[in-house]
Amino acid sequence: MMPIDWQVFILTVELAVIVSACLGVIGLPLAYWIAFSTWRWKFLVEAIVALPIVLPPTVLGFYLLVALGSRSPIGRWCQALTGHTLAFTFTGLVVGSILYSLPFAVQPFTASFAAVDRKLLAASATLGAAPLRTFIRVIIPLSKPGLITGLALAFAHTVGEFGVVLMIGGNIPGVTRTASIEIYDQVQASNYAAANAMSLLLLLFSFAVLALLYGLNRRPVDSKAHNETSWINSPLQ
Amino acid sequence: MRVRKSYRSPGHEFLLDLEFPAPPGFTILFGPSGSGKSTLLDCIAGLTVPDNGIIAIEDRVFFDSTANIDLPVARRGIGYVLQQLALFPHLTVAKNVEFGLAHIPRSERAQRASEMLRQFRIEHLRKLKPAHISGGERQRVALARALVTNPGVLLLDEPLAALDAATKTRIIDDLRDWNQAHSIPILYVTHSREEVLALGERVLVIDNGRIVANGTPHEVLRAPRQETVAQLAGFENIFDAAVRFVHEDRGTITCLLRGEKGKAFVLMETPLIHAEPGSHIRVGIRAGDILLAVAQPIGLSARNILAGKVVSVERRDMIVSVRVDCGVEMEVHITLAARDALRLESGREVWLVIKTHSCHLMAK
Numbered sequence: 185m186m187p188i189d190w191q192v193f194i195l196t197v198e199l200a201v202i203v204s205a206c207l208g209v210i211g212l213p214l215a216y217w218i219a220f221s222t223w224r225w226k227f228l229v230e231a232i233v234a235l236p237i238v239l240p241p242t243v244l245g246f247y248l249l250v251a252l253g254s255r256s257p258i259g260r261w262c263q264a265l266t267g268h269t270l271a272f273t274f275t276g277l278v279v280g281s282i283l284y285s286l287p288f289a290v291q292p293f294t295a296s297f298a299a300v301d302r303k304l305l306a307a308s309a310t311l312g313a314a315p316l317r318t319f320i321r322v323i324i325p326l327s328k329p330g331l332i333t334g335l336a337l338a339f340a341h342t343v344g345e346f347g348v349v350l351m352i353g354g355n356i357p358g359v360t361r362t363a364s365i366e367i368y369d370q371v372q373a374s375n376y377a378a379a380n381a382m383s384l385l386l387l388l389f390s391f392a393v394l395a396l397l398y399g400l401n402r403r404p405v406d407s408k409a410h411n412e413t414s415w416i417n418s419p420l421q
Numbered sequence: 422m423r424v425r426k427s428y429r430s431p432g433h434e435f436l437l438d439l440e441f442p443a444p445p446g447f448t449i450l451f452g453p454s455g456s457g458k459s460t461l462l463d464c465i466a467g468l469t470v471p472d473n474g475i476i477a478i479e480d481r482v483f484f485d486s487t488a489n490i491d492l493p494v495a496r497r498g499i500g501y502v503l504q505q506l507a508l509f510p511h512l513t514v515a516k517n518v519e520f521g522l523a524h525i526p527r528s529e530r531a532q533r534a535s536e537m538l539r540q541f542r543i544e545h546l547r548k549l550k551p552a553h554i555s556g557g558e559r560q561r562v563a564l565a566r567a568l569v570t571n572p573g574v575l576l577l578d579e580p581l582a583a584l585d586a587a588t589k590t591r592i593i594d595d596l597r598d599w600n601q602a603h604s605i606p607i608l609y610v611t612h613s614r615e616e617v618l619a620l621g622e623r624v625l626v627i628d629n630g631r632i633v634a635n636g637t638p639h640e641v642l643r644a645p646r647q648e649t650v651a652q653l654a655g656f657e658n659i660f661d662a663a664v665r666f667v668h669e670d671r672g673t674i675t676c677l678l679r680g681e682k683g684k685a686f687v688l689m690e691t692p693l694i695h696a697e698p699g700s701h702i703r704v705g706i707r708a709g710d711i712l713l714a715v716a717q718p719i720g721l722s723a724r725n726i727l728a729g730k731v732v733s734v735e736r737r738d739m740i741v742s743v744r745v746d747c748g749v750e751m752e753v754h755i756t757l758a759a760r761d762a763l764r765l766e767s768g769r770e771v772w773l774v775i776k777t778h779s780c781h782l783m784a785k
Contacts, residue, residue, distance in 0.1 A: 306468050307507035309494035311521030311570060321520070325511045 188381045189366060196363040197389075199274070200342040203281040207289040207338045210282065215293030215334075216319065234287045241284065245351025248280045252352065277353040277360050284348045289338040296330020297323055329401045336397040340390060424464050424474040437461060437471075437630040443478060443574070443606040447620050449638070450610045452627035458610040459504075461627070462576045465608070466501050467494035478574040478606055500567030501576040506559055508551040514538070514562050515547040521570035537569040541595060557588040564592070568599060575607040581616060593619055617641075656705035656781065657752040662689075664696045673724065673777055676704060680749035687748035690724040691780035705781040708754040712774035713743065715763050725775040734765050741765075747773055 218230055236244055252270040253259045259269045270276035300323050308318040324331070346364040353360030355369065363386050370379035423440040437457040441448075450458045463469035465476055465483065473486035483492045508517050515534055522530040538544040541561040546554050551562065560580060567575065581589045593616070600607060609620060617624055621638035634641050662676040665688065674696065678687045691704060712718075718726060729747025736742075741760045743753045751773060755765075765771070 301505075301507065303503055303505050303507040304509060306466070306494075307501070307503065307509075308520070309468070310466055310497075310499055310501040311566070312495050312498070312524065313520070314493075314495050317523065322509060 188385060189378070191358055192361055192363055192366045192382070193385060195274075195358065195361065196343055199277060199281060199362060200339045202278055203285060203342045204289075204335050204339040206278065206282050207285060208335060211286070211289040211293050211334065211338075212331075215290050215297055216323075218290070218294045219297035233290050236284050237287050241345065241347025242351055244284055245280065245348040248276075248283070248348070248352045252276050252279070271352055272354045272356060272360060274353075274359055277349060277362075280348045280352045281342045281345060284345055285338040285341045288341045289334040292330045292334035292337065293327070296327035296333075299330075300326045332397060332400050336393060340393055343386065343390065343393075422465070422474070422476045422478075424461060424471045424476060426460060426464060426469065426471045426474075435630060437464075439625075439627070439630070439632055441625055441632060441635070443608065445604040445606055446600065447607050447609055447622045449617050449621050449624040450608060450627055451612065451617050451624050451641075453612060456627045457630040458627055459578055462501065462578050462608065462610060465574070466499055466576060467492065467497050481573060498570070498573045499576060500570060500572030500574070502563045502567050502578065502580045504579040504582060506551075506563040506580075508559060508562055508566070510551055513548050513550055514543065514554070517551070517562055518566045518569055520566060533569055537565045540599075541565045557584055557592070560584060560588075560592060561595075564596070571603075572605065574605055577607065577609045579610055579612070582611075582613070586615075589616070590619070596620075657708035657754075658706040658711075660704045660706075660749060662702050662704045664698050664700050664702060667693070667696065667698060669693065676702070676780075676782075678704060678749050687727060689727075689775070689780060690777050691782055692778055694782050703783040705783060706751070706775060706779055708742065708752040710775070710779040711751065711753045713745070713753050713755055713759070713763070713765075714772045714774060715765075715769070717772050718774055721774060723774045723776045725773075725777070725780075727773045727775070729771060729773060731765055731767050731769045731771055733767055734760065736760075745771055745773055 214233070218226065218233070249271055250256060251258050252262070254263055254269050259271070262268075262270050270279060304322055304326070305318055308322050309315075313321065344364060345362075346368070349360065349362050349365060350368075353362070353365075355361050355365055361369075363382055367379050367382050367386075370376070370382070422443055424437060425439075426437040428435040435457070437460055439457075439461060450461065452458050460469060464471045464474075465478075467483065470491065471484060471486070474484070475482070475486070476484040481498075482488075482490050483497050484490060509520065512520065515531075515538070518534040518537055519530050522533060525533070535544065535547070538547060541564060543558055543561045543565065546558055546562070551559055554562070564580065581592060584592070596607075597620075609616075611617060617638045624635060624638050624641045625632050626634040626641055660678040660680070662678045664674055665677050666675040668674060672693045673690045674693055676689050676691050678689055680686070689704070694702075696702060712723070717728070727747040729745040729751075732744040732746050732750065734741060734743050736757070739757065740754045741757060743755060743760075743765060745751050745753055753773065755763075
């Protein structure tokens with residue numbers, strides 16, 4: 185029996201589930217706005233959303249640490265509200281992970297929204313549907329592959345993150361110690377068996393998530409509009 | 422209604438500027454692609470915002486630039502069938518038709534949808550998705566989906582373009598029946614001459630953003646005065662011509678037709694118009710109005726008998742298009758049987774017979 189620290193694993197999955205759910209709530213309207221807004225400075229917002237892809241996680245983590253710490257207005261506000269800063273807490277970890285994984289959810293969402301045939305949206309409007317109803321009844325169902333991809337990528341990305349967690353979460357067992365940090369710690373302590381156990385678990389888990397994703401996306405909604413978005417079906421290309 | 426909308430893109434400027442009444446019944450908008458017909462429908466639907474103008478159907482104002490009225494698309498109460506149909510691919514036929522009835526109770530919704538499906542004879546398809554039904558069936562679903570909402574105006578953008586003639590006729594009949602019962606303004610965009618003749622009460626011919634002719638289909642298509650109308654009305658042969666002689670006593674004039682490169686000339690006798698010798702006009706001749714003979718015909722009433730050579734013979738569906746060089750190049754349509762009986766092929770010497778009244782004169 186390999187020495188697996190289940191508390192670490194459960195914490196990691198819990199973090200990923202919460203982050204994915206939050207990204208669903210934040211990401212859908214944001215992606216909708218990016219896909220359909222005609223604001224001329226929209227590209228700036230798109231660039232900001234994409235930043236975490238190119239930034240080293242330590243940079244993002246550093247600024248988050250500063251922003252969430254007791255010297256920043258946000259940090260002080262949180263302190264006044266909850267009695268402590270967000271740095272080195274699970275909530276802080278969630279906030280950091282949401283920002284870090286944002287593009288991985290928003291970009292597939294945006295791509296699939298933008299790929300929905302505009303004629304269908306026009307048809308929906310002429311049939312008396314307000315924009316929200318069109319979004320729920322037409323855009324969401326036709327974007328299913330992109331939504332599944334975005335959520336799964338956000339989930340997987342959160343499970344695998346390391347730099348941001350280390351910077352703003354620290355390494356508090358049961359609070360902010362996630363699987364990737366546990367592996368790093370065990371290797372540092374030359375505890376290769378434990379490192380191997382957690383690594384293998386993460387490997388199998390990641391494979392299972394991705395296999396499920398590809399399985400779900402194998403048969404998209406029968407729509408010709410989706411031929412153009414076939415890349416969404418293979419997100420890691 | 423009065424609509425103005427201009428588009429500017431580098432090297433291209435387009436101005437839509439139309440004013441016309443839209444009473445109940447069919448109003449056909451006829452014109453070449455790019456003439457602004459679809460943009461007009463988009464303006465009425467609210468999908469495109471005009472620069473200025475007034476759009477009102479009966480006494481309901483959709484848009485008024487001076488009064489700052491711009492009713493949202495969803496509240497205009499229109500039925501719009503797009504050329505691409507835009508059926509929701511993820512919904513069944515029944516759900517597609519029910520889509521516009523969200524505001525009424527569920528039971529009534531289903532009942533009204535089935536009634537409409539029955540009326541358009543597509544009840545048996547209710548559980549299928551659009552990808553699994555035929556083109557004609559999809560067309561009916563799109564119409565049913567738009568009509569079930571009891572729209573105050575119906576916009577149809579080439580709704581039958583992709584269909585075969587028999588299906589087309591049946592759907593047109595269904596539409597006519599529906600119109601009898603409801604009597605709302607129906608704006609019907611098409612570039613098909615047959616559809617204009619089959620449907621028409623009123624035709625507006627639109628070209629380059631403007632109305633260039635209007636009237637009954639007969640008036641507009643049979644005696645075109647504008648060249649754009651002529652091209653639309655199916656004149657395959659249009660020539661620049663100069664008036665040579667005016668024979669008031671014979672009721673004809675003699676015109677000199679100029680070929681495409683301006684080097685070949687042909688004299689033809691055409692109906693009398695008020696024109697000075699030397700003035701420039703255009704002559705339009707339908708390819709189906711020209712007779713083709715393999716021996717020189719004699720003793721005919723037709724005033725124009727032109728000798729020429731066959732340039733090409735090309736089959737198009739059930740007609741054969743023959744191009745003949747008789748000084749100018751003319752396109753002649755004959756039947757498959759005629760082609761076989763005359764054994765037509767490139768290089769063959771032929772005579773073209775054109776009646777005076779088959780030559781339509783237009784101002785240049």
